[in-house]
Amino acid sequence: MAKLYSKRKLAPKKMLPKKETIRLILQYSCALNIIKVGNMNFESIAN
Numbered sequence: 001m002a003k004l005y006s007k008r009k010l011a012p013k014k015m016l017p018k019k020e021t022i023r024l025i026l027q028y029s030c031a032l033n034i035i036k037v038g039n040m041n042f043e044s045i046a047n
Contacts, residue, residue: 028045035042 031046033044033046035044
């Protein structure tokens with residue numbers, strides 16, 4: 001007999017980031033420096 005796959009709920013799970021992930025992204029964005037020279041962009045990370 002065939003299974004009925006349509007009965008299962010397909011609601012996505014609520015995903016929450018870890019505090020470490022948020023901290024890493026914030027530290028990276030604070031350290032990132034973009035310098036525009038003419039029509040070019042230079043990215044540097046100050047660690």
